[in-house]
Amino acid sequence: MIHTLARRGMAGMLALTLIGAASWHSAFAQETVPAPEAAGSATPAPDAAPVEAATPGPPPPDAGLSPELQPLREEVDGWTVELDSMILAVQRPGLRDDQLTALRSRAEEIIGLANGMVMRLQPMLAASRARLDQLGPAPGEGDPPESEQIAAVRAAQTRTVADIDAILKQARLNIVQAEQVIRDVASIRRDRFATALTTRSQSVLNPQLWYDAVAASPRVLRSLRLLIVDSWSVATTRIDTLSALSVALAVIVAALLGIVLRRWLRRLAPPIGDARDVPRLNKLARVAFVVFSDVLAPTVALVVLYMALSANLLLTPRLAELFRGAIVGAALAAFLFGLARALLAPLRPGWRPIPVPDATAAQVGASVAMIGVVVGISAFLDTIHQVTVAPLPLEVARRALTSLLIAILVASALWRLTAGWQQEVPADAETSAGHGRLVWPWTRGLVWLIVVAIFVSLLFGYIALAHFLAIQLVFIVVIIALMWLLIGLTDEIVATMFVAEHRIGKALCAAFGISEQALIQLGLVVNGLARIGIILLGAMMVLLPWGFDTGQWSSWLRSAFFGFTIGDVTISLSTLLMAVVLFLIGIAATRAVQGWLSNRFLPNTRLDRGLRNSISTVVGYAGIIVAALFAASYMGLNLENVALLAGALSVGIGFGLQSIVNNFVSGLILLAERPIKEGDWIVVGSEQGNVRKISIRATEIETFDRATVIVPNSELITSTVKNWMHSSLMGRIDVDIGVGYDSDAEQVRDILLDIARSHPNVLAYPEPRVFFVDFGESALLFRLFAFVGDVNVSLSVRSDIRFAILKRLREADIEIPFPQRDLHIKGIERLMAVAGAAEPEPDMNQDSGSSTGRPDRSDIPEHYRSSATSSRPRNQ
Numbered sequence: 001m002i003h004t005l006a007r008r009g010m011a012g013m014l015a016l017t018l019i020g021a022a023s024w025h026s027a028f029a030q031e032t033v034p035a036p037e038a039a040g041s042a043t044p045a046p047d048a049a050p051v052e053a054a055t056p057g058p059p060p061p062d063a064g065l066s067p068e069l070q071p072l073r074e075e076v077d078g079w080t081v082e083l084d085s086m087i088l089a090v091q092r093p094g095l096r097d098d099q100l101t102a103l104r105s106r107a108e109e110i111i112g113l114a115n116g117m118v119m120r121l122q123p124m125l126a127a128s129r130a131r132l133d134q135l136g137p138a139p140g141e142g143d144p145p146e147s148e149q150i151a152a153v154r155a156a157q158t159r160t161v162a163d164i165d166a167i168l169k170q171a172r173l174n175i176v177q178a179e180q181v182i183r184d185v186a187s188i189r190r191d192r193f194a195t196a197l198t199t200r201s202q203s204v205l206n207p208q209l210w211y212d213a214v215a216a217s218p219r220v221l222r223s224l225r226l227l228i229v230d231s232w233s234v235a236t237t238r239i240d241t242l243s244a245l246s247v248a249l250a251v252i253v254a255a256l257l258g259i260v261l262r263r264w265l266r267r268l269a270p271p272i273g274d275a276r277d278v279p280r281l282n283k284l285a286r287v288a289f290v291v292f293s294d295v296l297a298p299t300v301a302l303v304v305l306y307m308a309l310s311a312n313l314l315l316t317p318r319l320a321e322l323f324r325g326a327i328v329g330a331a332l333a334a335f336l337f338g339l340a341r342a343l344l345a346p347l348r349p350g351w352r353p354i355p356v357p358d359a360t361a362a363q364v365g366a367s368v369a370m371i372g373v374v375v376g377i378s379a380f381l382d383t384i385h386q387v388t389v390a391p392l393p394l395e396v397a398r399r400a401l402t403s404l405l406i407a408i409l410v411a412s413a414l415w416r417l418t419a420g421w422q423q424e425v426p427a428d429a430e431t432s433a434g435h436g437r438l439v440w441p442w443t444r445g446l447v448w449l450i451v452v453a454i455f456v457s458l459l460f461g462y463i464a465l466a467h468f469l470a471i472q473l474v475f476i477v478v479i480i481a482l483m484w485l486l487i488g489l490t491d492e493i494v495a496t497m498f499v500a501e502h503r504i505g506k507a508l509c510a511a512f513g514i515s516e517q518a519l520i521q522l523g524l525v526v527n528g529l530a531r532i533g534i535i536l537l538g539a540m541m542v543l544l545p546w547g548f549d550t551g552q553w554s555s556w557l558r559s560a561f562f563g564f565t566i567g568d569v570t571i572s573l574s575t576l577l578m579a580v581v582l583f584l585i586g587i588a589a590t591r592a593v594q595g596w597l598s599n600r601f602l603p604n605t606r607l608d609r610g611l612r613n614s615i616s617t618v619v620g621y622a623g624i625i626v627a628a629l630f631a632a633s634y635m636g637l638n639l640e641n642v643a644l645l646a647g648a649l650s651v652g653i654g655f656g657l658q659s660i661v662n663n664f665v666s667g668l669i670l671l672a673e674r675p676i677k678e679g680d681w682i683v684v685g686s687e688q689g690n691v692r693k694i695s696i697r698a699t700e701i702e703t704f705d706r707a708t709v710i711v712p713n714s715e716l717i718t719s720t721v722k723n724w725m726h727s728s729l730m731g732r733i734d735v736d737i738g739v740g741y742d743s744d745a746e747q748v749r750d751i752l753l754d755i756a757r758s759h760p761n762v763l764a765y766p767e768p769r770v771f772f773v774d775f776g777e778s779a780l781l782f783r784l785f786a787f788v789g790d791v792n793v794s795l796s797v798r799s800d801i802r803f804a805i806l807k808r809l810r811e812a813d814i815e816i817p818f819p820q821r822d823l824h825i826k827g828i829e830r831l832m833a834v835a836g837a838a839e840p841e842p843d844m845n846q847d848s849g850s851s852t853g854r855p856d857r858s859d860i861p862e863h864y865r866s867s868a869t870s871s872r873p874r875n876q
Contacts, residue, residue, distance in 0.1 A: 066160065066163070069160075069163050069164065069167065072117065072120075072121070072167055073163075073167055075113075075117070076114075076117065076167055076170045076171050076174065077170075079110050079113070079114065079171075079174045080170065080173075080174060080177075082106075082110070083107070083110065083177040083178060083181065084177075086103055086106065086107060086181050087177065087180065087181060087184075089103065090103060090181060090184045090185060090188070091184075095188070097189070097192075100185045100188060100189060101185075103181060103185055104181070104182055104185040104186075107178040107179075107181040107182050107185075108178070108182065110174060110175075110178045111178045111179065111182075114171045114172070114174045114175045114178070115175065117167075117168075117171045118168060118171050118172060118175075121164055121167060121168045121171065122168070124164050125161065125164045125165060125168060128157060128160045128161045128164060129161055131157055132154070132157040132158065132161055135150065135153065135154050135157070138154065197462075197464055197465045197468055198462070198465070199462075199464055200460070200461045201396055201461050201462075201463050201464075202396070202461050202463075203458070203459055203461040204400050204404060204459065204463075205459065206461075209393070209396065209397060209400065212391075212393035212397070213393050213394050213396070213397030213398075215393075216390065216391040216393050216394040217394060219390075219391065220384070220385070220388050220390045220391075220394060223388035223389070223390075224384060224387075224388055227316075227318055227319065227322070227387065227388065228319075230316065231315070231316045231318070231319040234314075234316055235314040235315075238312070238313050238314060239312070239314060243312040243314065246308055246311070246312055247308055247309065247312060247314070249308075250304055250305050250307075250308030250309075251305060251308075253304055254301035254302070254304045254305045255301065257297060257300050257301045257304060259297075279492075280353070280488070280492055281489070281492035281493070281496060282351075283351055283352075283353045284353060284485060284488045284489045284492060285489070286342070286351055287342040287343060287485060288342075288485065288489065290338055290341060290342035291335070291338040291339050291342045292338075293338070294334050294335070294337060294338025294341070294342075295331060295334050295335045295338055298330055298331070298334050299327065299330065299331045299334065302326070302327045302330055303327060306320075306323050306324070306327060309323070318387050321383065321386075321387055322383055322384065322387050324383070325379065325380050325382070325383025325384070325387075326380055326383075328379050328380075328383075329375075329376035329377060329378075329379040329380035329383075330376060331376075332372065332375050332376045332379055333372040333373050333375065333376030333377075334372070334376075335372065335478075336368055336369065336371055336372025336375065336376075336478070337369045337372045337373075339368070339478065339481060339482075340364070340365045340368035340369050340372070341365060341369075343481065343485075344356070344361040344362075344364055344365040344368075345361065346358065346361045346362040346365050349361075353488070356417065360416055360417060360419070363412075363413075363416045364413045364416050364417050367409045367410075367412050367413035367416070368409075368413060370409050371406060371409045371410065371413075371474060374402060374405045374406060374409065375402075375471075375474060378398065378402040381398055382398070385398065396463050399463050399464065399466075399467035400458060400463045400466070400467070402467060402471075403454055403457075403458060403463070403466040403467045403469070403470040404454075404458060406454075406471075406473065406474060407451050407454040407455055407458075407466075407470060410447065410451055410473060410474070410477075411451050414444065414448065414451070418444060443477075443480060447473065447477065450469055450473045451473070453466075453469055454466045454469050454470050454473070457469065475541075475542070476542055479538050479541050479542055480538070482538070483534055483535065486534050487531055487534055490527060490530045490531065490534070491527060494523045494524075494526055494530070495523070497523070498519055498520060498522060498523025498526070499516075499519070499520070499523075500516040500519060505519050508522070575634070575635055576635065578634060579631040579632070579634045579635045582627070582630055582631045582634055583627050583628060583630070583631040585627075586623060586624070586626060586627020586628075586630060587623070587624060587627055589623065589627075590619070590620055590622075590623025590624060590627065591620075593619060593623065594616050594619055594620050594623075597612075597616050597619060598612065598613075598616045602615065602616065609677070609678060609679050613677065613678045613694070614671045614672075614674060614677065617671055617694065618671055659712075659714075660697065662714045663696070663697045663698065663712050663713045663714050664696050664697065664713075666712075666713035666714040666716065666717040667694060667695065667696050667697065667699075667713040669713075669717055670699070670713055670716060670717070671694065675716070675717075675721070675723065675726065676691055676694075676699070676716060676721065676723055676726070677691065677694075678691050678692065678693065678694065679691060679725070680723050680724070680725045680726065681723070681724040681725050681791060681792065682701065682721055682723045682724070683721070683722035683724075684701070684709075684711055684715070684716070684719065684721055684722075685719075687701065687703060687709045687711075688703065688722075689701045689702050689703035689704060689707075689709065690702050692708070697712065697713065698710045698711060698712050698713060699711050699712075699713055699716060725791060729789060729790045729792070730787060730788065730789055730790075730791070731787070731788055731790075731791030731794055732785060732786070732787050732788075733785075733786055733787075733788060733794045733797055733798050733801075734783055734784065734785050734786075735752075735783070735784040735786075735798060735801050735802060735805070736773070736781065736782070736783050736784075737752070737781075737782050737783075737784070737805055737809075737816070738776055738778075738779030738780060738782070738816065738817065739780050739782070739809070739814050739815065739817075740779060740780070740814070740815040740816070740817045741779070741780060742815075743780060743814045743815065744814075745772060745780060745782075747812065747814070748780075748782055748809075748814065749770045749772075749782070751805070751808050751809065751812065751814075752768075752770045752782065752784045752805065753768055753770055754808075755784075755801055755804040755805060755808060756801060758804075759786075759797060759800060759801060759804075761788050761789065761790075761793050761796075761797050762786045762787065762788060762797065763786075763787045763788060763789055766787050768785065768786040768787075769784075769785045769786075770782060770783070770784050770785075771783045771785070777819065778817045778818070778819050779816070779817045784801065786801070
């Protein structure tokens with residue numbers, strides 16, 4: 001449910017942003033900068049197109065061009081003539097704004113066509129030069145002449161290369177000329193914009209300003225009355241029964257849309273319910289639905305009525321323009337009213353996304369609604385003044401009054417909002433207020449500064465500047481509010497969807513095999529990109545009335561995307577993105593081939609595991625290199641330059657990166673020569689274990705206690721490495737055993753051989769062997785050698801054989817001796833005296849019962865007696 005509501009809310013807010021931006025731009029594009037007459041500028045030029053200035057005609061067609069190049073040459077020559085005319089036209093004084101816009105639009109169109117021409121000619125030029133290079137250099141003075149056929153081909157290819165190069169250079173020159181036209185147009189518009197804003201008229205405190213406006217009002221009212229009477233008379237002559245029915249039906253449909261559509265949109269919003277613990281996503285989604293419904297319903301109703309009247313030819317051109325002004329004014333008023341009611345929610349405190357008291361929400365909401373009414377009425381009055389050609393004093397008074405009312409209402413709302421803003425946000429409201437508290441301090445200071453500037457401008461008579469600041473103040477606050485709303489919706493939607501519990505998160509994890517942590521990181525990336533897009537869109541909307549227009553923005557974006565030149569280097573974002581896409585596709589294809597080799601093809605061959613891994617790794621390296629070469633060639637990188645760069649970096653590689661390069665080359669040697677491979681049991685220095693992975697820089701070894709040892713590849717190549725499994729898995733085990741001197745050596749040998757031969761993991765060939773190693777101090781020493789098919793089981797085989805030897809020797813009553821010793825301690829009397837012994841000294845010549853004739857030690861303390869006992873070699 002939340003996902004559906006959030007998706008609808010995002011779609012609604014996007015459409016609302018576009019509708020609001022179009023309404024603002026269409027309503028105030030003409031009045032933002034006063035007309036040249038109002039600013040005291042020169043008389044505008046006639047309506048003739050500026051590009052009709054006298055310029056030399058196009059050059060005659062070149063008869064030597066091929067039929068393929070002739071149309072291209074004519075097209076480029078046409079652009080040249082047209083751009084020369086445009087450059088002269090821009091220099092003419094008094095051009096209207098629509099004429100400047102037409103010039104800029106045509107220049108942008110020529111830039112797009114010329115870029116396409118350049119992209120088309122570059123492959124042709126490269127192909128012609130390649131064909132010419134195949135012919136080799138022309139013969140010198142002392143060289144034998146070439147054949148007539150080769151000479152003719154050389155001359156034709158040389159002419160073709162020259163023709164293509166000339167057309168290509170002319171197309172690039174056209175791009176430069178068109179950019180110059182765009183810069184000149186932008187400069188002229190900025191100068192007019194600055195001149196219009198700094199034009200001074202009468203102060204609002206001057207009664208003459210309002211007297212002139214009142215005196216000019218009857219003229220406008222009379223013109224408006226005549227317009228309505230004339231339009232009514234025209235409508236009565238054109239209306240018939242069918243037209244009347246269609247208009248009546250349109251009125252009914254408009255009324256139904258104004259009521260039913262609004263209610264239906266409200267039903268899509270989250271239900272009110274218990275507002276004590278409303279999720280922030282539900283609050284923001286309801287704000288979007290409220291604003292969208294308040295704007296869409298009345299606007300659609302008026303548009304339906306306008307379309308019905310226009311379709312039946314009941315509107316004269318001037319009345320139609322007046323009707324469009326009414327639609328724009330109503331849309332602006334409804335938009336600000338809905339935005340204030342949705343964000344402040346004076347009747348539903350639990351659904352209020354901004355933490356302000358109820359009284360403050362009601363007062364600020366009323367002020368914002370009144371601003372919407374003032375802006376809407378001002379937009380409609382501007383249309384009336386344009387239709388009726390109102391006198392200049394009336395237009396100046398309208399702008400002064402609009403600016404004054406907006407400044408007063410904004411100051412009132414800002415004062416109340418500052419007083420009622422919750423400085424201490426509760427813990428449960430910290431998240432919902434975070435964005436507002438983040439932008440509030442600097443927004444408040446900026447708004448106060450603009451309000452003061454409006455009052456000062458009105459006081460000193462800069463009416464145009466005051467009106468511009470007032471309209472821009474409302475416009476900027478609205479854009480900031482919409483940005484805050486969209487960013488909040490984006491944060492909540494991403495936080496809701498990009499989790500493993502959500503169905504979209506589950507689908508992403510299942511489709512791409514990513515973990516929950518990776519899914520969260522992907523959500524953060526998506527959220528960051530969305531924030532950047534929203535901020536850039538808001539900045540573009542704010543800068544529109546300041547001399548930047550959509551055409552200029554689109555030109556910059558197109559230049560950034562399709563290519564811009566810095567010196568002799570051309571950077572194209574589209575080319576870079578496509579190269580990245582090709583590289584990623586190459587990597588994906590390489591991974592797919594590796595997976596097929598590792599999982600399907602190689603396991604069904606007789607190759608061992610290490611060779612299979614080497615083949616798969618080499619295929620992976622080769623695929624990455626090929627993908628990188630394809631991406632580099634698509635970007636137009638010259639591999640010769642790359643080689644030169646690599647040569648220049650070779651010195652640095654030799655000194656600073658020699659260890660990395662050494663390990664990389666050693667890794668390639670390991671994969672090619674295969675002295676070790678994955679799964680081998682190796683011994684490197686004091687470490688031993690199984691090889692788990694051979695990478696570019698190092699090799700991972702897993703020891704028998706499950707630790708991982710990272711060994712640089714160069715050490716495996718230059719140092720001594722013991723590999724138990726290099727040639728085969730077969731290995732030899734040895735078991736040492738000692739038996740008593742009174743044992744039968746042949747019997748011991750037979751027992752050992754029988755134990756080895758009976759073990760299932762011991763190979764029959766090579767057969768086990770028993771060797772009589774040595775006569776030990778206390779035992780006869782034997783050594784058993786046996787071979788196993790897999791050295792990985794050698795430890796367990798040794799253990800099994802030792803268990804069996806112990807059991808069989810005990811059954812055969814063959815002793816396994818252990819060393820014993822007798823220890824003689826000198827100065828025993830002194831030790832006894834130190835211990836405080838009271839007994840007389842023992843007679844050293846008295847027989848103590850010891851087989852060695854030593855004194856009786858029964859009277860020695862226990863701790864001395866126990867430490868004095870050991871063994872000497874003897875068989876027990």
